[in-house]
Amino acid sequence: MRRVDEANAENDRMVAERLVGLVVSDGGHPTVVDVGSGAGGMSAAFASVMAGRGGGRVVLVDAVEELLVSAAEHAAGAGGDLVRVETVLADVADEGFGGGVPAADLVWASHVVHHLPDQQGAIDRLAGMVAPGGWLALGEGGLHTRCLPWDVGVGRPGLGDRLTAARDRWFVRMREQMAGSVRLPIGWTRALAATGLTGTTSFSYLTDFPAPADERVRLSVVDWLGWVSSVGEEYLDESDRAAVQRLLDPHDEAYVANRDDVFVLGASTVHLGHRAV
Numbered sequence: 001m002r003r004v005d006e007a008n009a010e011n012d013r014m015v016a017e018r019l020v021g022l023v024v025s026d027g028g029h030p031t032v033v034d035v036g037s038g039a040g041g042m043s044a045a046f047a048s049v050m051a052g053r054g055g056g057r058v059v060l061v062d063a064v065e066e067l068l069v070s071a072a073e074h075a076a077g078a079g080g081d082l083v084r085v086e087t088v089l090a091d092v093a094d095e096g097f098g099g100g101v102p103a104a105d106l107v108w109a110s111h112v113v114h115h116l117p118d119q120q121g122a123i124d125r126l127a128g129m130v131a132p133g134g135w136l137a138l139g140e141g142g143l144h145t146r147c148l149p150w151d152v153g154v155g156r157p158g159l160g161d162r163l164t165a166a167r168d169r170w171f172v173r174m175r176e177q178m179a180g181s182v183r184l185p186i187g188w189t190r191a192l193a194a195t196g197l198t199g200t201t202s203f204s205y206l207t208d209f210p211a212p213a214d215e216r217v218r219l220s221v222v223d224w225l226g227w228v229s230s231v232g233e234e235y236l237d238e239s240d241r242a243a244v245q246r247l248l249d250p251h252d253e254a255y256v257a258n259r260d261d262v263f264v265l266g267a268s269t270v271h272l273g274h275r276a277v
Helices: 002-007 009-023 041-052 065-082 119-127 159-177 188-193 215-231 238-247
Strands: 031-035 056-062 083-089 104-110 130-146 198-209 264-274
Touching: 002 009, 002 041, 002 215, 009 041, 009 104, 009 130, 009 198, 009 264, 031 041, 041 056, 041 065, 041 083, 041 104, 056 065, 065 083, 104 119, 119 130, 119 188, 130 159, 130 188, 159 215, 159 238, 188 198, 188 264, 215 238, 215 264
Parallel strands: 031 056, 031 104, 056 083, 104 130
Antiparallel strands: 130 264, 198 264
């Protein structure tokens, strides 16, 4: 998770600048809540940006205590003395979520809601944490990441596309088999508007690390390939599974981290809603 954060640091900073800019007023010190803070990459970006704008408070919320401790250290280092960092151990899937979390000028939740059984219910709870005049920002959707050349020389051409298709089939099944799963048959901005938030909008940004990529990017391709092939394994044929095994084997001449032609290209979308004063 920390390697992913390092690779995404520039984009995280850009998104933090844009979102903090919505809530910083003259002389104001905003409160930002990062729900599902993970390893703390985005929390650190918020803290750094807020320190440069006079300070504030960042509240990290996660269901895993070990992650909270590590992420809080990361954010505190980025914010220095100007940003107060707090943590709340809580799970947004819980009906009572939000009781121990302060009202915020900005609530941020990235790649969190789509893992929850009742996505609209979760968005409702997140919206309830937004202070008057504040914003809820959801990092959800975009375009699938692409990392591999069309023909990697192992197995059949088009492996990357088949991996993405397998991942999509896994996601559908994951949602169907999730206990208490409720469909969300509308787009994210409509889901935000359904909570009573106004001014709903979205913006997208690229993640673009072209070939030839440095070691950090190549290792992130290893991480991506390992994850997407594991969740979609049953939807891949024997040839594709064998190709993936070779690409992930550091002792194989096909090891993907040793290639100078892998890359990372994708797009992420942020959806916004505003709480009227």
